[in-house]
Amino acid sequence: MTVYSLFATCPRGLESVLAAELAAQGCSATAATDGGVACRGGLAAVYRINLHSRTASRILLRLTQGAYRSERDIYKLARGIRWENWFDAGQTFKVKAEGRRAQVKSLDFAALTVKDALCDAFRDACGARPSVDKMRPDVRVHVFLDDKTVQIFIDTSGEALFKRGYRQDTGDAPLRENLAAGLLLLAGYDGTQPFQDPFCGSGTLAIEAAWIAQNRAPGLMRRFGFERLKNFDKALWVKEKQAAKTAVAAEISAPVAASDNDRRMIRAAEENARAAEVDGLICFETCDAQDARPNGTGGLMLSNPPYGVRLAETAALHALYPQLGSWLKQYYAGWTVGMFTGDREMPKLMRLSPKRKIPLYNGNLDCRLFVLDMVAGSNRAKTAGQSTQAV
Numbered sequence: 001m002t003v004y005s006l007f008a009t010c011p012r013g014l015e016s017v018l019a020a021e022l023a024a025q026g027c028s029a030t031a032a033t034d035g036g037v038a039c040r041g042g043l044a045a046v047y048r049i050n051l052h053s054r055t056a057s058r059i060l061l062r063l064t065q066g067a068y069r070s071e072r073d074i075y076k077l078a079r080g081i082r083w084e085n086w087f088d089a090g091q092t093f094k095v096k097a098e099g100r101r102a103q104v105k106s107l108d109f110a111a112l113t114v115k116d117a118l119c120d121a122f123r124d125a126c127g128a129r130p131s132v133d134k135m136r137p138d139v140r141v142h143v144f145l146d147d148k149t150v151q152i153f154i155d156t157s158g159e160a161l162f163k164r165g166y167r168q169d170t171g172d173a174p175l176r177e178n179l180a181a182g183l184l185l186l187a188g189y190d191g192t193q194p195f196q197d198p199f200c201g202s203g204t205l206a207i208e209a210a211w212i213a214q215n216r217a218p219g220l221m222r223r224f225g226f227e228r229l230k231n232f233d234k235a236l237w238v239k240e241k242q243a244a245k246t247a248v249a250a251e252i253s254a255p256v257a258a259s260d261n262d263r264r265m266i267r268a269a270e271e272n273a274r275a276a277e278v279d280g281l282i283c284f285e286t287c288d289a290q291d292a293r294p295n296g297t298g299g300l301m302l303s304n305p306p307y308g309v310r311l312a313e314t315a316a317l318h319a320l321y322p323q324l325g326s327w328l329k330q331y332y333a334g335w336t337v338g339m340f341t342g343d344r345e346m347p348k349l350m351r352l353s354p355k356r357k358i359p360l361y362n363g364n365l366d367c368r369l370f371v372l373d374m375v376a377g378s379n380r381a382k383t384a385g386q387s388t389q390a391v
Contacts, residue, residue, distance in 0.1 A: 001042045005062040006049075007144075007153060009036040013360030014055045014182035021056070025049045043233055046156050046226060047240045051219040054181035054208070056161050060142050060153035068150045071104060071113045074143075078117035078152055084125045086154055086229055092133035093118070099145035107145070114143050114152065138228045158225030165221035166207065166276035168268065174202055175304055175340075179362060181208040181218065186358055187302050187338035187371055191215070193254050194299030198289040200258035203269025203282070205302055210278040213252035217244040221276075252281055255295045259285040290327045294335065301328075302338040307346075318349055325350030328374055337372045344368060 006027070010018045015032035019039075022030050025048040027039040041049070050059050063086075066077045087093070095118070097111035104110045118141070119129040130139075140155035162178040175183075184205065189195060191213030197205045211218060220241070226232055260266050263286045273279040283295070289305075305324075307317060328337055328350070339346060342362070347354050347370050354370040361367065 003040050003042055004046065005038070006041055006046065007036055007038050007060045007062065007151075008049065008053065009057040009060065010055050011057065011176070011179045011182065011361055013358065014179070014186075017182050017185045018053065018055045021053045022049055025052055043231065044236060044240065047224075047237050050157055050161065050224050050226065051240060051244055052217045053161065053178075054185065054212070054218050055178050056157075057178060058142075058155055058157045058160060061156050063152050063154055065149060065151040067148055068145070069103075071109065074104075074110055074113050074145075074150050075117045077150060078114040079121055081118075081121065081152065082125075083118050083121050086231070087130070087139045088230070089122050089126045089128040089130050091138040091228065092131050092136075093139040093141060094132060094134055094137035095141045095143060097143040097145065101147040102145035103147055104145060110143055110145060110150075114141065140225060154229070156224065156226040156229070158223065158228070161219065163222065164218050164276070166272055167202070167204070168271045168275055175204050175362065177204055177208060177218070179360070180204045181212070183302060183304075183338065183340050183360075183369055184209055184212060184300075186369060187300060188336060189300050189302070191252060191254065194294070194296030195254070195256045196292065196295055196299060196301045197258045197303050198260075198292040198301070199303040199305045200260045200269055200284075201265050201304070203258055203272050203284070205304065206256055206258035206269070206282050206284075207273055207276045207278055209302075210252065210256050210273075210281045211276070213254065213256065214249050214278070214281070216248045220244060220248075254299070255283065256281055257283040257285070257292075257295045259287050259289070259292050261286065261288045290323060293331055298334050300336045300338065301332060302340070304340045305346075307341050307343040314343070317343070318345065321346055321349035322351060325352050328352070328372075332374045335374045337374055339370045339372075340367060341370070342367045346370065347372070 012035050015037055019030045019032045019037045022037055022039045026045045027041040030037055030039040063081050064077055068074050095111045095115045097107040099107055122129040142153040144151045162176040164177050195209045200206055266284050266286045270284055273282050342365050352372050354372050356371040358369040360369055
């Protein structure tokens with residue numbers, strides 16, 4: 001069996017969760033770095049991690065790596081790859097280059113260098129070259145450069161893995177699906193406890209929670225880049241996909257609820273849940289966050305509440321936060337609460353002390369996941385014989 005060197009990319013801050021997912025799917029030598037996890041695995045592992053990883057963005061398979069001092073060295077390295085073993089001259093491709101401290105004129109020029117080498121290699125081997133398609137290529141090639149080394153990968157995912165295939169309407173500021181799933185896993189959600197999101201927007205957190213509770217592989221509704229590569233083993237893929245389908249539970253053991261004060265967003269969330277085949281598993285409601293009530297005991301609330309960009313928005317939200325803190329203390333004792341926000345002041349203004357503050361990025365926005373354990377009472381109102389600390 002051929003064992004490949006792989007690199008799984010992910011939103012920054014989810015590397016530890018992704019490393020655990022890769023190990024669970026049979027990958028070895030996992031090593032987390034900023035923005036992803038390197039590992040090793042055979043073809044079955046490539047298929048499984050594309051299908052099952054909730055937090056990965058792409059699964060890249062390394063074709064070569066080497067030292068470079070100029071673009072000429074990059075060309076030689078790319079020229080030496082047997083590209084015709086991976087795809088046909090009749091297929092389209094795209095090259096993307098990224099780097100840190102890269103010693104090249106530009107990353108675009110490095111990508112162009114690899115593109116030229118690929119086309120020249122095809123001409124020599126096949127007498128024809130594939131065409132470039134920047135919008136919907138059959139094959140994606142990724143180039144990573146640091147100050148001394150270049151690595152060239154072929155993308156086994158195709159479209160980014162956060163594109164599960166269910167999202168119809170995203171709202172103004174949607175969470176990507178893999179970030180939503182990562183937040184759930186970081187907050188300790190495993191599908192056995194009640195779940196609520198009182199700021200649900202288009203429903204992504206609730207849908208990802210329902211999929212975790214169902215043990216549903218997030219890739220079951222989509223196609224992958226590896227299906228277009230020459231080493232695609234259809235029988236193996238059918239076997240892996242069938243095993244994943246068999247593992248999906250029809251019922252879930254604890255309730256999932258989501259609410260929002262915008263009726264239009266609730267309609268969008270319901271459409272997304274229908275497309276994700278979990279509309280019968282999630283209870284949606286149109287109401288203000290403070291009108292939501294627990295749907296069980298010892299549950300998890302996880303939300304991406306609005307946070308202001310303009311000064312007036314920020315001032316209005318800061319006035320709301322103490323009310324949210326009082327509401328949580330009054331009704332959600334015994335629950336774990338996770339708030340994902342770009343507003344560092346949120347816990348202080350809610351008069352709550354998070355047990356964990358996890359740095360994460362939502363795109364380029366520096367955010368925090370604040371995880372709080374709610375217990376009865378509050379720091380300010382101490383009653384004899386009653387637990388008083390809200391942590």
